[in-house]
Amino acid sequence: MVSNEYDVVVIGSGPAGYWASLIACVRGLKVAVVEERRVGGTCLNYGCVPLVTALNYVSALNLIKKLSDDVSGISLRGLTVNVAEMFKYVERNVSSPISDSMKKTLEDLGAEIIYGKAVLVDGHTANVGGKHVRFKKAVISTGLSWNPASNIRSCVEFTSIKEIPNKLLVIGANPFGLPIASLFGLLGSEVLVVEESPQILEGFDREVCEYLTMLLGDINVKVMLSTKLSSLVSSDKAKEVRLSTPDGEISVSVDEVIDAAHYVPRLDVLGGVNVKLRNGYIWVDEYLRTSLNNIYAAGDVVGTSLYANTAIVHGIVVGENVSGGNMRVKSNSIPRYVFTYPEVLSVGLTEDDARRMGYEVSTARQSLTSNAVVRGIGGGGMVKVIVDSKYRGILGVHAVGHKVVETFNEGIVAVALESTIDSLINTYLAHPTVGEELRNALIQVFKP
Numbered sequence: 001m002v003s004n005e006y007d008v009v010v011i012g013s014g015p016a017g018y019w020a021s022l023i024a025c026v027r028g029l030k031v032a033v034v035e036e037r038r039v040g041g042t043c044l045n046y047g048c049v050p051l052v053t054a055l056n057y058v059s060a061l062n063l064i065k066k067l068s069d070d071v072s073g074i075s076l077r078g079l080t081v082n083v084a085e086m087f088k089y090v091e092r093n094v095s096s097p098i099s100d101s102m103k104k105t106l107e108d109l110g111a112e113i114i115y116g117k118a119v120l121v122d123g124h125t126a127n128v129g130g131k132h133v134r135f136k137k138a139v140i141s142t143g144l145s146w147n148p149a150s151n152i153r154s155c156v157e158f159t160s161i162k163e164i165p166n167k168l169l170v171i172g173a174n175p176f177g178l179p180i181a182s183l184f185g186l187l188g189s190e191v192l193v194v195e196e197s198p199q200i201l202e203g204f205d206r207e208v209c210e211y212l213t214m215l216l217g218d219i220n221v222k223v224m225l226s227t228k229l230s231s232l233v234s235s236d237k238a239k240e241v242r243l244s245t246p247d248g249e250i251s252v253s254v255d256e257v258i259d260a261a262h263y264v265p266r267l268d269v270l271g272g273v274n275v276k277l278r279n280g281y282i283w284v285d286e287y288l289r290t291s292l293n294n295i296y297a298a299g300d301v302v303g304t305s306l307y308a309n310t311a312i313v314h315g316i317v318v319g320e321n322v323s324g325g326n327m328r329v330k331s332n333s334i335p336r337y338v339f340t341y342p343e344v345l346s347v348g349l350t351e352d353d354a355r356r357m358g359y360e361v362s363t364a365r366q367s368l369t370s371n372a373v374v375r376g377i378g379g380g381g382m383v384k385v386i387v388d389s390k391y392r393g394i395l396g397v398h399a400v401g402h403k404v405v406e407t408f409n410e411g412i413v414a415v416a417l418e419s420t421i422d423s424l425i426n427t428y429l430a431h432p433t434v435g436e437e438l439r440n441a442l443i444q445v446f447k448p
């Protein structure tokens with residue numbers, strides 16, 4: 001049975017699908033959004049948002065505890081965290097109301113939200129729970145599917161942990177695993193993160209990653225690189241894990257394991273429709289068109305960069321393009337943030353990338369340790385800038401430290417606008433802030 005015919009059907013309402021739908025509505029199209037679970041997708045309901053909120057609560061608590069320990073005049077000993085209650089509170093007060101308001105925003109703009117799983121029947125029809133939904137154009141923004149080894153939680157289930165584990169193993173030093181490791185490290189768990197590749201956060205600047213690894217050590221999070229899980233035996237009480245490390249096999253015993261490394265794109269939506277794939281993800285061109293000219297794809301399912309911010313950029317670009325626009329994704333200026341403790345930010349080229357691409361490179365770093373805001377919170381940090389020596393253009397900005405994500409927006413704009421160091425040095429930044437350290441780094445770029 002055909003229920004209706006739409007200009008655009010958006011499948012999946014995470015950051016990519018939400019923004020694509022919102023823009024298509026604003027441009028006057030008749031839009032249907034099909035969502036199997038909750039509006040807002042992984043980021044809002046099971047990923048970044050619950051993590052960032054819980055991290056904010058726990059880091060505030062830790063700051064108070066630290067001040068109390070340092071005999072600063074603030075005395076609040078004996079504070080504890082009931083994680084199960086905290087996660088329920090975050091769900092009730094943050095994720096759920098935001099999901100409702102995103103749904104209402106789309107409905108107010110004229111979108112129809114259809115709950116159910118969509119499977120494409122052909123290039124102009126999707127089947128949702130037995131109903132055929134017809135469309136002129138479709139956007140596939142279905143994200144990832146998590147496939148943890150049996151008996152362990154995947155990273156989208158971290159809020160189902162009821163008690164703070166004494167020892168936690170996280171598989172994957174990536175944007176999914178490291179924020180979870182940070183949260184439980186701050187909560188007092190002894191955390192081990194294992195990563196198959198030789199660097200944490202693939203694609204981030206090496207120096208910044210090394211600095212982050214050191215700071216994670218301060219909250220009891222240890223990272224082992226070039227290491228993978230060989231076997232896991234699980235009982236009610238403990239999990240015995242064997243790890244293959246560069247120095248041979250070792251065994252560890254932990255209370256809890258979270259798998260943040262085993263995922264694939266959600267392609268069951270494709271049904272009988274053939275689109276070209278690349279490395280198992282949906283292939284798209286720079287306008288986010290798939291190999292079928294009326295079907296677009298956006299966000300994690302295209303696999304170019306598995307970050308919430310990339311999904312938002314994709315959503316905006318695809319929303320414009322299904323509405324008759326001609327917008328390209330400028331991948332190089334999309335920032336990536338990871339909500340570790342402290343957080344990391346990367347935009348533009350890393351030093352290694354810039355050298356590989358043949359630029360004459362100058363760099364400068366500024367420590368955040370003596371920044372007034374960072375010093376007040378405790379812990380260190382750094383910002384590093386990558387500059388084209390010939391034309392003085394800012395090629396990349398990379399930072400680790402408290403509040404860097406909120407405060408280094410000037411760096412993001414500078415990379416996107418291809419600014420020179422001189423124009424940014426002449427921009428007057430607020431004081432005392434963390435963000436002003438970007439200028440302090442830039443001033444040092446050509447120091448003798």
Ligand SMILES: Cc1cc2nc3c(=O)[nH]c(=O)nc-3n(C[C@H](O)[C@H](O)[C@H](O)COP(=O)(O)OP(=O)(O)OC[C@H]3O[C@@H](n4cnc5c(N)ncnc54)[C@H](O)[C@@H]3O)c2cc1C
Binds near residue numbers: 041043051269306308
């Ligand atoms: C624990 C964790 C921590 C993270 N931390 C960070 C971080 O620090 N920084 C960062 O940038 N990113 C982080 N991320 C990643 C971020 O959440 C994702 O990159 C982002 O959500 C991708 O958005 P998306 O719209 O592509 O897909 P999703 O948000 O996954 O949305 C896809 C939606 O499609 C729906 N769907 C799937 N198939 C169908 C179907 N056939 N029919 C109908 N609906 C369907 C799903 O139910 C889902 O709602 C984290 C993720 C996790 C899990």
